[in-house]
Amino acid sequence: MTKTSKTYDVLIVGGGPAGSCCAMALQASGLRVALLEKTRFPRNKVCGDAIPLGVVRWLSRVDPDCAKALQNLDTIAPIRTIRLVSPKGKAYDRRWYPDSFTCKRADFDAFLLNWAAKAPNLDVFMETAVNTVDVDATGVAVETDNNQVFRAKIVIGCDGSNSVIRKQLTDTRIDPAHYGVAVRAYYKHLSGLPPATLEFHFIKGIVPGYLWIYPMHDNTANVGLGMLSRALIKNKSNIRDLFHMALESPGLRHRFANAEMVGKLEGHSLPLGSRTIPVSGNRFMLCGDAASLVDPLAGDGIGQAVFSGIQAGWHAQHCAEQNDFSAAMMHAYDEVLAAKYRRNFAKRYLLQRIVSANLWLIGLSFTLFGFSAKSHLLVKRLID
Numbered sequence: 542m543t544k545t546s547k548t549y550d551v552l553i554v555g556g557g558p559a560g561s562c563c564a565m566a567l568q569a570s571g572l573r574v575a576l577l578e579k580t581r582f583p584r585n586k587v588c589g590d591a592i593p594l595g596v597v598r599w600l601s602r603v604d605p606d607c608a609k610a611l612q613n614l615d616t617i618a619p620i621r622t623i624r625l626v627s628p629k630g631k632a633y634d635r636r637w638y639p640d641s642f643t644c645k646r647a648d649f650d651a652f653l654l655n656w657a658a659k660a661p662n663l664d665v666f667m668e669t670a671v672n673t674v675d676v677d678a679t680g681v682a683v684e685t686d687n688n689q690v691f692r693a694k695i696v697i698g699c700d701g702s703n704s705v706i707r708k709q710l711t712d713t714r715i716d717p718a719h720y721g722v723a724v725r726a727y728y729k730h731l732s733g734l735p736p737a738t739l740e741f742h743f744i745k746g747i748v749p750g751y752l753w754i755y756p757m758h759d760n761t762a763n764v765g766l767g768m769l770s771r772a773l774i775k776n777k778s779n780i781r782d783l784f785h786m787a788l789e790s791p792g793l794r795h796r797f798a799n800a801e802m803v804g805k806l807e808g809h810s811l812p813l814g815s816r817t818i819p820v821s822g823n824r825f826m827l828c829g830d831a832a833s834l835v836d837p838l839a840g841d842g843i844g845q846a847v848f849s850g851i852q853a854g855w856h857a858q859h860c861a862e863q864n865d866f867s868a869a870m871m872h873a874y875d876e877v878l879a880a881k882y883r884r885n886f887a888k889r890y891l892l893q894r895i896v897s898a899n900l901w902l903i904g905l906s907f908t909l910f911g912f913s914a915k916s917h918l919l920v921k922r923l924i925d
């Protein structure tokens with residue numbers, strides 16, 4: 542079959558939050574941009590659906606109208622409180638920040654991509670999966686599964702945890718010490734749901750990890766469990782079995798007695814930001830999960846996808862102005878991400894390991910809370 546060929550200034554691979562926000566950051570750049578997404582939207586994305594702090598703030602920087610429209614979506618459920626539940630069932634509530642909410646990823650991601658697609662400089666190609674990427678002195682060429690060749694000056698890999706761009710343009714390999722795995726399912730008729738609250742349950746025998754219960758706008762709850770891959774391999778455990786074990790634990794069993802799963806239990810990997818990997822090189826940058834930016838303690842990654850997507854978009858524009866797409870020029874992007882995340886992630890990875898090995902610390906913190914500033918600090922660090 543003959544291949545069709547198209548030429549742009551910038552190629553974005555992947556239309557999740559990283560890809561859409563990258564496109565938005567480029568909307569006033571004057572550059573011609575193509576976004577290639579392998580699925581058709583709205584598409585299911587395995588996630589806890591908790592849209593973290595900072596997403597609205599960063600969106601406001603590139604497109605205030607988009608940030609406002611997002612907050613007015615009728616598919617979001619605002620969050621007011623965070624609840625941590627210790628292995629002994631003791632609960633600690635903390636008021637949460639005003640701009641956080643839950644939203645099913647099918648709705649959230651479709652909203653962002655539809656918004657980004659309004660920009661006249663952007664062409665979106667759905668059901669177009671990138672198979673190969675080649676970089677040479679003159680530019681970048683990607684080939685897709687539907688026999689198209691796209692050429693550009695630069696490619697931005699926003700293609701998630703199994704990123705083709707990362708695999709083909711860097712030597713980074715999967716390391717179970719820096720990968721998580723998580724499963725989630727939606728439930729209806731779950732009892733005892735506190736209003737507008739994200740619940741985190743620490744359960745004896747399930748470490749390092751926690752079970753979350755997040756309320757959704759349609760009266761269902763997103764229930765999930767995340768674990769470190771290395772721990773699962775070491776203990777020869779299966780995360781689906783652990784999930785069902787958690788629902789049977791004494792503190793939760795009664796709440797799930799009449800609950801019904803809607804759909805099925807689904808899982809996905811989480812590339813943690815606890816190690817430093819190259820996130821750019823000659824004519825490319827990586828964003829979001831492709832750049833391993835998931836918080837090693839809490840497991841969230843949407844905020845980092847939005848931030849890195851925007852930064853990569855801005856940096857691509859700067860490179861185009863200088864007409865310099867060399868690895869040395871790209872490296873400034875690594876530095877932006879390192880300054881924002883690396884030190885903090887290293888600390889949070891350490892904290893995750895300490896707490897996982899000493900689960901009693903959570904119980905102790907709850908008991909001491911109110912008397913000791915240090916225990917308060919530990920609980921606060923687990924949440925923030």
Ligand SMILES: Cc1cc2nc3c(=O)[nH]c(=O)nc-3n(C[C@H](O)[C@H](O)[C@H](O)COP(=O)(O)OP(=O)(O)OC[C@H]3O[C@@H](n4cnc5c(N)ncnc54)[C@H](O)[C@@H]3O)c2cc1C
Pocket residue numbers: 554555556557558559560577578579580586587588589590591592593669670671672699700701702703704705723724725765808809810811828829830831835840841842843844846
């Ligand atoms: C079970 C689970 C629960 C989670 N819960 C939360 C949470 O509550 N809050 C939070 O902040 N984070 C959470 N995360 C992490 C969050 O889902 C990710 O960090 C986030 O989706 C990263 O966004 P992204 O745009 O980088 O990648 P993605 O959202 O994965 O988007 C990548 C896109 O690229 C497309 N793509 C992939 N390969 C190709 C290709 N070859 N060609 C073209 N397109 C391609 C995909 O179809 C996809 O649309 C969770 C993760 C898991 C697994």
